[in-house]
Amino acid sequence: MTAFLQKRAFASLISLMGLVVLVFFLSRLTGDPTTLYLPVDASLESREQFRELHGLNDPILVQFGRYVGDLVQFDFGMSIRRSAPAIDVVLQAFVWTLQLALITMTLVTVAAIVIGSIAAFHIGGVFDRIATFFSLIGASAPDFWIAIISIVIFSVGLGWLPTSGTGTVWHWILPIAVLFIRPFGLILQVVRGSMVSTLSSAYVKTARAKGLRNKPIIFVHALRNAMLPVITVIGDQAAALLNGAVVVETIFGFPGVGKLMIDSILQRDFTVVLAAIMVTAVAIFVMNILIDILYAVLDPRIRY
Amino acid sequence: MTDTKTLPPQNIPAQTHPAKQILMMLWRDKLAFCAAIFILIVIFCALFGAPLLEDVATKQNLRGRNAAPFDFSKDWVFWLGGDALGRPLLARIVVASQNTLMVATGAVVVSLAIGTTLGLIAGYTTRMGSQIIMRLADVIMSFPSLLLAVIVLYMLVPSVGNLIIVLAITRIPVYLRTSRAEVLEIRERMFVQAARVMGASTNRIVFKHILPVVFPTLVTIATLDFAFVMLAESSLSFLGIGIQPPEITWGLMVAQGKAYLTTAWWLSFWPGLAIILTTLSLNLLSNWMRVALDPVQRWRLEIGKKSNG
Numbered sequence: 001m002t003a004f005l006q007k008r009a010f011a012s013l014i015s016l017m018g019l020v021v022l023v024f025f026l027s028r029l030t031g032d033p034t035t036l037y038l039p040v041d042a043s044l045e046s047r048e049q050f051r052e053l054h055g056l057n058d059p060i061l062v063q064f065g066r067y068v069g070d071l072v073q074f075d076f077g078m079s080i081r082r083s084a085p086a087i088d089v090v091l092q093a094f095v096w097t098l099q100l101a102l103i104t105m106t107l108v109t110v111a112a113i114v115i116g117s118i119a120a121f122h123i124g125g126v127f128d129r130i131a132t133f134f135s136l137i138g139a140s141a142p143d144f145w146i147a148i149i150s151i152v153i154f155s156v157g158l159g160w161l162p163t164s165g166t167g168t169v170w171h172w173i174l175p176i177a178v179l180f181i182r183p184f185g186l187i188l189q190v191v192r193g194s195m196v197s198t199l200s201s202a203y204v205k206t207a208r209a210k211g212l213r214n215k216p217i218i219f220v221h222a223l224r225n226a227m228l229p230v231i232t233v234i235g236d237q238a239a240a241l242l243n244g245a246v247v248v249e250t251i252f253g254f255p256g257v258g259k260l261m262i263d264s265i266l267q268r269d270f271t272v273v274l275a276a277i278m279v280t281a282v283a284i285f286v287m288n289i290l291i292d293i294l295y296a297v298l299d300p301r302i303r304y
Numbered sequence: 305m306t307d308t309k310t311l312p313p314q315n316i317p318a319q320t321h322p323a324k325q326i327l328m329m330l331w332r333d334k335l336a337f338c339a340a341i342f343i344l345i346v347i348f349c350a351l352f353g354a355p356l357l358e359d360v361a362t363k364q365n366l367r368g369r370n371a372a373p374f375d376f377s378k379d380w381v382f383w384l385g386g387d388a389l390g391r392p393l394l395a396r397i398v399v400a401s402q403n404t405l406m407v408a409t410g411a412v413v414v415s416l417a418i419g420t421t422l423g424l425i426a427g428y429t430t431r432m433g434s435q436i437i438m439r440l441a442d443v444i445m446s447f448p449s450l451l452l453a454v455i456v457l458y459m460l461v462p463s464v465g466n467l468i469i470v471l472a473i474t475r476i477p478v479y480l481r482t483s484r485a486e487v488l489e490i491r492e493r494m495f496v497q498a499a500r501v502m503g504a505s506t507n508r509i510v511f512k513h514i515l516p517v518v519f520p521t522l523v524t525i526a527t528l529d530f531a532f533v534m535l536a537e538s539s540l541s542f543l544g545i546g547i548q549p550p551e552i553t554w555g556l557m558v559a560q561g562k563a564y565l566t567t568a569w570w571l572s573f574w575p576g577l578a579i580i581l582t583t584l585s586l587n588l589l590s591n592w593m594r595v596a597l598d599p600v601q602r603w604r605l606e607i608g609k610k611s612n613g
Binding site for chain 2: 141265266
């Protein structure tokens with residue numbers, strides 16, 4: 001197990017390095033880096049000063065070495081707009097996004113497993129139609145559109161929920177509901193498909209033959225075996241949730257890492273963008289490793 | 305086809321033209337048929353509507369600011385209402401369809417071509433090259449596509465061309481992995497080995513024998529992916545880092561209408577509806593294609609003809 005985890009961590013590290021190299025060369029080779037780091041209206045002198053200060057006149061490999069050295073110490077430099085270290089700004093926002101993602105994914109997982117299992121048990125029934133409907137909506141409707149339409153209906157029209165910001169529990173409902181739809185539809189389909197094939201296997205028939213009730217058959221016997229493909233998709237969707245988080249956080253004024261990233265891009269605050277990308281990448285790699293561990297816990301046949 | 309020999313002769317249907325056969329199958333699935341019609345309308349709008357309505361769509365009329373929809377006494381282009389500068393929404397949606405479809409088509413075609421080629425190489429050769437290709441795909445796949453697009457668009461100027469490149473990069477691994485997985489299985493089949501024994505070159509085997517078998521799967525995925533890319537482009541444009549004004553796309557129109565949500569909901573509603581209907585149609589069409597292009601499941605759509613499926 002530890003040997004496997006080391007191997008996985010090493011593979012993740014290589015992917016991360018790939019990202020670092022990509023970002024570095026993109027930022028250095030597509031024109032003048034001072035245009036990325038400094039505001040658009042920066043004077044020539046301040047640009048020259050910035051070059052001197054940060055060694056942008058050195059050979060590119062020297063710059064790369066220094067850049068990697070800083071990254072290892074999690075030193076991304078100061079945020080230009082916020083006069084705080086970029087990494088602090090990002091970590092603060094990241095906690096919000098992490099909460100949002102965790103709550104959403106927990107709800108999605110529970111709902112998708114319960115409804116998907118029941119749908120698989122009664123193919124063509126009410127739950128099955130819910131499954132089809134949500135997966136179609138999730139795959140077809142743009143999340144930003146659902147978000148603003150739900151603001152119009154629930155915040156402006158009915159006045160039930162606040163339009164944006166944070167503070168009370170009510171502020172969380174709309175962002176979570178909008179984020180919920182896409183992964184729910186997708187995971188639901190996978191749960192359903194996986195359950196349909198598991199329910200037709202021999203040991204489920206045995207369980208039924210010896211007179212077990214439906215509930216223990218579905219949720220005790222079949223579910224554990226049907227879970228493996230589901231977990232893979234949950235992992236993918238948790239990473240993809242960040243796509244939705246960027247949009248949803250921007251619309252609902254939620255102080256997470258997605259909104260921070262878009263704000264920083266519009267304000268041209270490159271250090272924060274860079275730090276946000278790296279922190280997100282590390283989080284995704286950690287999650288991928290956790291999913292591998294979960295695999296081994298669920299299925300004792302899998303031994304790394 | 306071989307088992308039709310055992311059937312009594314009256315059960316053999318007359319050979320119909322393949323195109324007609326496909327049309328018949330499309331007609332059997334009413335939802336997919338409507339979807340196909342809608343997609344054709346959208347394509348027609350993108351090709352011919354944009355140049356025809358360009359002038360009408362950009363003509364400002366400040367007296368008609370945020371004109372309400374369903375006012376049929378006005379010109380037909382105003383039936384869906386007017387935007388904040390009094391420009392007709394219907395005409396703008398038609399004009400915007402050009403950019404929206406162009407970005408999505410470009411991204412899908414580029415990623416399909418590059419992904420499939422790399423996938424065929426990675427699947428048919430077992431050298432270092434395929435290892436490197438797969439690791440590269442892993443790196444791209446392991447990162448949320450929108451974030452990747454965000455950082456690249458930050459450093460490059462957001463334009464139609466760059467948007468296509470960015471979206472294509474994020475979608476290449478999908479085709480790469482699919483075509484590689486299919487090739488790994490197909491290359492062991494008899495007809496490939498026969499071709500090899502007869503001395504066919506690698507190029508000929510890959511492009512003449514393997515590619516046609518893989519292609520239907522790839523087309524089905526591409527249809528689905530078209531919807532995905534459209535949504536991604538809309539999100540980017542909505543966030544302000546995709547297509548820039550005065551160019552318009554549906555996503556950008558939703559963003560521009562956002563400021564008037566409480567007073568004029570139609571500004572954001574109609575372009576959003578256009579996005580949904582298009583992606584929904586693509587999803588339905590992709591579902592139909594999955595069945596229609598699969599010889600094992602095809603009978604489900606042919607069932608009206610004979611009932612011994």
